[in-house]
Amino acid sequence: MNIAEQVLAGSRRALSKAITAVENEYDTAVDIMKALYPHTGRAHVIGITGAPGAGKSTLTDKLAKAYRRQGKTVGIIAIDPTSPFSGGAILGDRIRMVDLTMDEGVFIRSMGTRGSLGGLSRKTAEAVKILDAFGMDVVFVETVGVGQSEVDIVKAADTTIVVMVPGLGDDIQAIKAGILEIGDVFAINKADREGVDKLHVELDMMLDLNQEHTDWRPPVKRTVASRDEGVTELVETIGEHFEYLQTSGALTVRRRERTKNELLDLLDEEIGRKVMRHLQESGNFDNLVIQVEQREKDPYSVVREILHQVLR
Amino acid sequence: MNIAEQVLAGSRRALSKAITAVENEYDTAVDIMKALYPHTGRAHVIGITGAPGAGKSTLTDKLAKAYRRQGKTVGIIAIDPTSPFSGGAILGDRIRMVDLTMDEGVFIRSMGTRGSLGGLSRKTAEAVKILDAFGMDVVFVETVGVGQSEVDIVKAADTTIVVMVPGLGDDIQAIKAGILEIGDVFAINKADREGVDKLHVELDMMLDLNQEHTDWRPPVKRTVASRDEGVTELVETIGEHFEYLQTSGALTVRRRERTKNELLDLLDEEIGRKVMRHLQESGNFDNLVIQVEQREKDPYSVVREILHQVLR
Numbered sequence: 001m002n003i004a005e006q007v008l009a010g011s012r013r014a015l016s017k018a019i020t021a022v023e024n025e026y027d028t029a030v031d032i033m034k035a036l037y038p039h040t041g042r043a044h045v046i047g048i049t050g051a052p053g054a055g056k057s058t059l060t061d062k063l064a065k066a067y068r069r070q071g072k073t074v075g076i077i078a079i080d081p082t083s084p085f086s087g088g089a090i091l092g093d094r095i096r097m098v099d100l101t102m103d104e105g106v107f108i109r110s111m112g113t114r115g116s117l118g119g120l121s122r123k124t125a126e127a128v129k130i131l132d133a134f135g136m137d138v139v140f141v142e143t144v145g146v147g148q149s150e151v152d153i154v155k156a157a158d159t160t161i162v163v164m165v166p167g168l169g170d171d172i173q174a175i176k177a178g179i180l181e182i183g184d185v186f187a188i189n190k191a192d193r194e195g196v197d198k199l200h201v202e203l204d205m206m207l208d209l210n211q212e213h214t215d216w217r218p219p220v221k222r223t224v225a226s227r228d229e230g231v232t233e234l235v236e237t238i239g240e241h242f243e244y245l246q247t248s249g250a251l252t253v254r255r256r257e258r259t260k261n262e263l264l265d266l267l268d269e270e271i272g273r274k275v276m277r278h279l280q281e282s283g284n285f286d287n288l289v290i291q292v293e294q295r296e297k298d299p300y301s302v303v304r305e306i307l308h309q310v311l312r
Numbered sequence: 313m314n315i316a317e318q319v320l321a322g323s324r325r326a327l328s329k330a331i332t333a334v335e336n337e338y339d340t341a342v343d344i345m346k347a348l349y350p351h352t353g354r355a356h357v358i359g360i361t362g363a364p365g366a367g368k369s370t371l372t373d374k375l376a377k378a379y380r381r382q383g384k385t386v387g388i389i390a391i392d393p394t395s396p397f398s399g400g401a402i403l404g405d406r407i408r409m410v411d412l413t414m415d416e417g418v419f420i421r422s423m424g425t426r427g428s429l430g431g432l433s434r435k436t437a438e439a440v441k442i443l444d445a446f447g448m449d450v451v452f453v454e455t456v457g458v459g460q461s462e463v464d465i466v467k468a469a470d471t472t473i474v475v476m477v478p479g480l481g482d483d484i485q486a487i488k489a490g491i492l493e494i495g496d497v498f499a500i501n502k503a504d505r506e507g508v509d510k511l512h513v514e515l516d517m518m519l520d521l522n523q524e525h526t527d528w529r530p531p532v533k534r535t536v537a538s539r540d541e542g543v544t545e546l547v548e549t550i551g552e553h554f555e556y557l558q559t560s561g562a563l564t565v566r567r568r569e570r571t572k573n574e575l576l577d578l579l580d581e582e583i584g585r586k587v588m589r590h591l592q593e594s595g596n597f598d599n600l601v602i603q604v605e606q607r608e609k610d611p612y613s614v615v616r617e618i619l620h621q622v623l624r
Contacts, residue, residue, distance in 0.1 A: 300346050303578045310623060
């Protein structure tokens with residue numbers, strides 16, 4: 001059996017290998033993905049995002065356990081923040097709950113931002129598909145931060161949970177405003193902290209203002225993940241959102257949009273790869289760079305020249 | 313005279329128009345940039361980045377005034393954080409110092425993240441070039457945050473200043489680790505706050521650890537921008553860095569690398585545009601999306617198909 005067949009047969013070893021192949025862009029990756037693709041589309045994909053220190057890992061772990069209690073299998077992909085230059089992991093693998101990592105119904109994988117971030121969102125989406133094809137009922141994608149790259153990554157999700165925490169400064173809340181539009185469910189974690197009522201009220205106000213063209217008003221839930229408080233309620237709310245997606249037809253729209261974006265991303269990457277190969281093989285690119293740098297040519301004319309060479 | 317000629321003749325109105333053309337991707341933009349390009353490469357481009365609330369705008373304003381006192385002209389491009397979806401500015405234009413905005417030797421422009429972030433870094437680089445061709449001696453690029461997009465944006469700079477502030481949590485410092493590698497000069501702003509010594513020591517330690525293959529060890533300077541303290545010293549340090557770049561030959565290397573990346577970005581964007589046009593004209597893309605969504609085709613085969621159509 002090849003790796004894809006082994007994944008479909010339930011091998012955790014093959015599952016791990018398949019994700020590694022995608023992550024490192026092995027030659028085998030495309031064949032694996034092609035074989036697994038028809039078996040995808042069954043998992044409920046849940047994105048978890050929010051500022052660093054909001055307790056996303058802990059909350060994800062507790063949510064995973066809650067789903068396990070319902071008999072559901074769970075995949076977790078944790079995106080680690082890394083240096084954009086060195087490629088090394090900074091926080092490294094977070095320590096996950098031991099009883100979770102020992103559970104055969106759970107598979108946890110960290111992915112770093114090695115290489116391009118654009119590549120990361122594609123790789124994350126593929127890792128989600130691998131876990132989906134493997135048969136996981138629920139797949140979590142957990143990211144740190146609320147930047148554009150995180151937004152791209154949670155686009156792989158059916159339901160996105162934005163985790164907030166009381167007591168962060170206004171500056172940081174302002175940055176987060178962009179996140180209002182991607183959150184389907186808001187969790188105020190560490191809700192035993194001071195400022196929880198203020199944050200809750202502000203969040204409700206912003207969400208009411210933001211309410212546009214949709215019949216799903218993102219609910220705000222309080223949790224204290226470290227003490228397992230509010231987690232069952234949050235799982236219920238997530239379930240309600242998934243039901244809303246299914247009954248309203250929004251799931252189809254959302255997944256079609258996702259498919260479209262994934263196709264475009266893949267296309268973009270493949271073209272980029274082919275063009276880079278062309279530039280390397282032509283052997284003239286370094287000269288062009290120097291000519292542009294010395295103002296003998298301008299970048300716009302050079303790009304037009306290259307376009308003529310590569311495009312039909 | 314066309315807009316480019318007016319910019320070169322010193323018209324502030326034309327300067328503003330040229331940046332607007334680039335920002336909104338007017339058809340005229342490429343011609344403007346082609347005409348201005350030979351006149352670029354003279355300004356000292358300074359990137360300013362750091363966490364929200366670090367006081368970057370105030371520090372930039374005070375630095376600008378210090379350069380004005382030296383008789384140098386100054387351009388400032390302030391990148392505003394906006395929602396990735398609505399496209400609207402959230403913080404809006406920051407209020408700049410009045411005596412700065414009234415000064416004919418200063419030109420300030422805010423740019424939002426309208427459209428793609430990838431596009432923003434290209435547009436920022438072009439706005440920098442416009443200010444450079446206009447004759448500004450110093451051009452600041454000020455960004456909020458320390459994510460990948462900000463890193464891309466400060467790549468337009470010769471000298472990058474990372475602004476830190478005492479009393480931020482460890483989580484945020486951890487995220488910032490990626491910023492160590494892009495900082496040429498570190499400013500601890502709001503240095504009258506508690507925790508300044510701790511941050512200074514930690515930063516020095518990290519920078520010493522990070523010291524690799526370079527003879528420039530990024531200095532750490534303390535400022536209280538709101539009271540104009542430490543600003544003159546910071547300007548001196550920035551000057552020393554520029555001198556180092558020039559005498560060591562690092563400036564040539566850095567700018568050549570920048571030119572190369574700019575060419576690749578531009579190429580990527582242009583190809584993306586052409587391919588999108590092809591997909592729209594072929595009229596078949598929506599069908600392909602549905603077929604992939606319904607698992608009748610897999611995305612990898614579809615992308616291969618499209619590649620055959622567009623590439624030579």
